[in-house]
Amino acid sequence: MIGIDIGTSYIKVCKIINNGSKRSSSLEDVEEQEDNRKQVSVIAAMKNVMDLEDNEKSEILSSILKDCDISKDSAFLAVGGADLIDKNINLVNEEEDAPSEEVKQNAINEFNNAMREEGEAMYTTHMFIKGEDKKTTNIICTAAPKQIIDSKINIASVGNIVVKGVTMETLALTNAFEQFGPSYRDKENVALLNIGNDVTNIVILKGGKLVFFKDIDFGGHTITKEIASTYMVKEVLAEEIKMNKELKNKINFFMPNVLKKTTSSLIENIFTSIEYCVNKQFVISVDRIVVTGGGCLTDGLDSFIEKTMGITTSKWNPLEDNNFIGYSNKDLGYFLPVALGLALEKEKK
Numbered sequence: 046m047i048g049i050d051i052g053t054s055y056i057k058v059c060k061i062i063n064n065g066s067k068r069s070s071s072l073e074d075v076e077e078q079e080d081n082r083k084q085v086s087v088i089a090a091m092k093n094v095m096d097l098e099d100n101e102k103s104e105i106l107s108s109i110l111k112d113c114d115i116s117k118d119s120a121f122l123a124v125g126g127a128d129l130i131d132k133n134i135n136l137v138n139e140e141e142d143a144p145s146e147e148v149k150q151n152a153i154n155e156f157n158n159a160m161r162e163e164g165e166a167m168y169t170t171h172m173f174i175k176g177e178d179k180k181t182t183n184i185i186c187t188a189a190p191k192q193i194i195d196s197k198i199n200i201a202s203v204g205n206i207v208v209k210g211v212t213m214e215t216l217a218l219t220n221a222f223e224q225f226g227p228s229y230r231d232k233e234n235v236a237l238l239n240i241g242n243d244v245t246n247i248v249i250l251k252g253g254k255l256v257f258f259k260d261i262d263f264g265g266h267t268i269t270k271e272i273a274s275t276y277m278v279k280e281v282l283a284e285e286i287k288m289n290k291e292l293k294n295k296i297n298f299f300m301p302n303v304l305k306k307t308t309s310s311l312i313e314n315i316f317t318s319i320e321y322c323v324n325k326q327f328v329i330s331v332d333r334i335v336v337t338g339g340g341c342l343t344d345g346l347d348s349f350i351e352k353t354m355g356i357t358t359s360k361w362n363p364l365e366d367n368n369f370i371g372y373s374n375k376d377l378g379y380f381l382p383v384a385l386g387l388a389l390e391k392e393k394k
């Protein structure tokens with residue numbers, strides 16, 4: 046399976062050749078004792094598609110696939126963004142048992158019907174999270190505009206690529222973290238943020254298990270726009286200023302001011318997401334904020350979040366925390382979580 050993550054600024058392609066599970070079972074392996082990280086082989090590449098039309102994006106995707114030497118394969122895609130509608134339904138049964146199938150089905154039907162009444166055509170899906178006390182079930186229902194899904198399928202339908210499915214970015218992100226997250230992933234409650242160009246996926250994980258997710262309008266583009274308007278320059282130049290240290294020094298650029306101006310909705314959404322999960326008793330507290338995605342490379346953003354939220358904040362690059370082989374550049378890893386999660390889909394029924 047190849048994971049194709051069609052973002053607003055970059056298309057990322059990823060294929061896992063070997064997920065390391067064989068190696069981790071061979072205990073006598075001397076190398077294994079020296080380095081107990083899983084050895085994983087991946088092919089991965091990405092290219093910029095900022096401001097391109099869908100047909101141009103297809104061409105870029107074809108060239109990425111060519112670079113990766115992938116000609117015929119099945120693919121998984123992801124959708125995300127504030128256009129998706131999520132509803133967390135928390136069902137509690139007063140008796141010892143879990144809520145009945147009928148109660149669960151009614152809740153799902155109610156959501157699906159409400160989405161059908163929306164103006165535009167929506168695809169709906171749902172997942173169950175069972176409470177540890179066995180009396181509660183949390184149903185997360187999601188609806189995505191058909192138009193967004195169709196457009197991504199259209200872009201990805203190139204050559205001999207067969208699109209096998211479309212999932213949510215938040216779920217692909219969760220799967221990637223479950224498989225390739227740092228050692229703290231099973232022990233801590235984590236707010237994981239994939240900061241893209243226009244969208245940030247927020248997921249809250251209790252010892253690696255998903256309890257909450259949400260997409261918000263925030264990303265690298267939010268910061269670029271602010272730089273462009275403050276310095277009265279075009280966005281192309283603002284983007285360059287954002288990424289280039291020398292350029293920043295030249296114009297006495299001070300990132301903390303830009304971060305203060307642009308991150309209020311991000312900070313508020315992290316706060317309310319955590320507060321929601323604590324109030325609903327999904328988690329007692331959140332131990333760590335983890336940031337990934339191209340937007341997390343913004344100078345000082347991680348320490349800004351740490352200071353403002355008062356919670357330890359770490360950057361996550363899946364290629365660094367694991368023993369990955371077979372990719373060109375480790376820094377690519379920050380952009381890859383969603384594509385990696387999509388590439389894992391083959392192992393699921």
Ligand SMILES: Nc1ncnc2c1ncn2[C@@H]1O[C@H](COP(=O)(O)OP(=O)(O)OP(=O)(O)O)[C@@H](O)[C@H]1O
Pocket residue numbers: 051052053054055056240241242243244245264265266284287288338339340341342343344379380
């Ligand atoms: N070195 C860097 N410093 C700061 N920002 C960076 C750097 N490299 C990339 N970015 C930003 O990362 C963002 C792209 O990240 P990513 O590929 O995760 O987003 P995307 O998937 O294309 O977007 P979305 O998911 O919102 O559609 C861009 O806004 C880009 O400006």
Ligand SMILES: [Mg+2]
Pocket residue numbers: 050051052053241242383
């Ligand atoms: Mg993205």
